[in-house]
Amino acid sequence: MNKEQVVEAIILAKHARQLSWQNIADELEMGCVWVTSACLGMNSMPENVADKLCQLLELPAGSQAALTAYPTKQWQRDVPQDPLVYRLYEVVGVYGDTLKEVIQEQFGDGIMSAIDFSMDVAKQTDPKGDRVVITMNGKFLPYKAW
Template identity: 70%
Template sequence: MKKIDLVEAIILAKKSKGLSWESIAAELGASTVWVTSACLGMNSMSKEPAQKLCALLNLPDAAMASLMEYPTKTWDQSIPQDPLIYRLYEVVGVYGETLKEVIQEKFGDGIMSAIDFSLEVDKEENPKGDRVVVTMNGKFLPYKAW
């Protein structure tokens, strides 16, 4: 089963069962962001969560291997058009250099890992309008000289 077919099957099953990403993640005992990313084809699952997901969504047998397959992480290189994704792109465009400067001033010359990494999305209720709280937590990886 191709990843694109797997993603479509997952989304159709999720909708038909009236499930949320949060409820699916709770059933799997994992992070909502990670489960959603794996279901959208950007991460692989180990056997246990893949089995649980296939059972929960009544996915075909071929889905198991596709869920466990290592993904090729690619995305469209053009400027995103979806307003929410565009705003995140805009945040990096406006604050990317600032984040780089501050991170490297605090840690040295290196990068934040997107492999040893977690990402959480929370809602903060506020009388002036609810707030989106995005927390990225990545291991610092210093560049080395050789």
């Protein structure tokens, strides 16, 4: 099986068992955002985690190998059409340069790692309308001079 086939099998099994991503992450004893990303093919799973997922969702033979394979992290270069994904794209478009300026002012010339990284999504109840809280935590990597 390839990653795309495994992703489809995971989605079908998740829906058939009426599980949430959080349910799956709890069973795997891993973070919800990371588990979801790995299940959607954007991260490779350690062998023991892939084995637990395969058992939990009764995935087809060959799934574990695809889940542990290193992914090619690529996405569509077109502007996303899904409204939620588009809004995240818009946030980076509007605030990307601002974040770069603030980060470099506080840390120096460098980037935030997307490898040594974690992310969490939380719901904040608000009488004016619930809020989405996205926390990104990445190691600062300074540019080297040589």
